[in-house]
Amino acid sequence: MTKKQTQFAYRSIKPLHNLTKKLLKNKSLQPAFGITLLQLLKDTKAALSFWEHAEKASRKSRLSLNFNKLQIGGGKHYLSGFINLDIFPPADIIWDCRYGLPFPKEQFRFVFSEHFLEHLDFPTSAKKVLQEIYRVLKLNSELLLGVPDGGKVVKAYCQKDKRFLNTLRRRCYNKRKPTAEIYGDLDLINYIFRDQVDNPNYTVHYWAYDEVSLINLLRSVGFRKTEKHKFDPRYCNPKRKFYTLYIKAIK
Ligand SMILES: C[S@@+](CC[C@H](N)C(=O)[O-])C[C@H]1O[C@@H](n2cnc3c(N)ncnc32)[C@H](O)[C@@H]1O
Structure with a gap:
């Protein structure tokens, strides 16, 4: 994956993650919708972790053969x-x-x-x-x-x-x-x-x-x-x- 791809993926997921976090703080949120948002929060957190490290990981995995x-x-x-x-x-x-x-x-x-x-x-x-x-x-x-x-x-x-x-x-x-x-x-x-x-x-x-x-x-x-x-x-x-x-x- 190229640096450009990584940056694009990271930048598009980050706002979604932040918005989800913000919505979850809203006390008047329907609990059932909160469960859906929580799953989205976990998925975007995992995706951010992945894209944050993806480039470094592929470099490192090549080094650790x-x-x-x-x-x-x-x-x-x-x-x-x-x-x-x-x-x-x-x-x-x-x-x-x-x-x-x-x-x-x-x-x-x-x-x-x-x-x-x-x-x-x-x-x-x-x-x-x-x-x-x-x-x-x-x-x-x-x-x-x-x-x-x-x-x-x-x-x-x-x-x-x-x-x-x-x-x-x-x-x-x-x-x-x-x-x-x-x-x-x-x-x-x-x-x-x-x-x-x-x-x-x-x-x-x-x-x-x-x-x-x-x-x-x-x-x-x-x-x-x-x-x-x-x-x-x-x-x-x-x-x-x-x-x-x-x-x-x-x-
Ligand atoms: C219940 S923990 C088990 C940890 C350890 N193997 C143990 O038995 O104590 C599950 C682990 O899987 C990792 N995991 C879940 N989904 C993953 C994925 N898609 N790719 C890589 N790791 C993942 C989690 O981050 C977590 O560390």
Whole structure:
């Protein structure tokens, strides 16, 4: 992308972002419209972050070709020895994956990502990002992908597994600000499947996966060998362990 393109994109998004922010401060705003605006605020914030860093990111990614491990959507769970790519800092490369990945094909020996895929609209962006991961992996190399285990949560709900559901509630939602509103166990399911929290700092959950759906999705973009994997303390975030489904996929 050229400097001119970047400047144009940035300049056209910035006024929209500022206007959205201003409208949200209006106390007489209809709450339902406020929810729509909040989503627009998050999207324009992400787009600004992307365009603000896009040029620098493509320069940096060309410079860091000697790295052969990539983490996508790591947030604060920064992994050293990896290129960490996320839409927000502290990543090495600030980038919105829905635009593709800023790397040449077959650069990486290992790609790791957890609690990221469910933040992408399904199927368009989810499939596009997986296709991109496939493209940047070397042949016979591995993707380790973790998502909230939709199957486990639904099973716990059906079996009234209070121990699991209470742990999920306590660890993931009780400390959140604003605190998650949970009136019954089904609300927990809703948070896993379609987290729409009213906070500009959280990105939405669009979709939930279980073992079969994730494996078949990975196979649909070309991965030839896929299997359930255990929590790997070298990369995985310990706080995600109890409710995460990890799938290893080989190109
Ligand atoms: C729930 S956090 C997970 C962070 C970390 N992987 C962990 O398990 O603690 C989701 C992360 O995905 C990032 N993210 C969401 N959409 C993204 C996108 N389109 N491109 C790049 N990163 C994105 C967010 O900024 C956030 O850091």
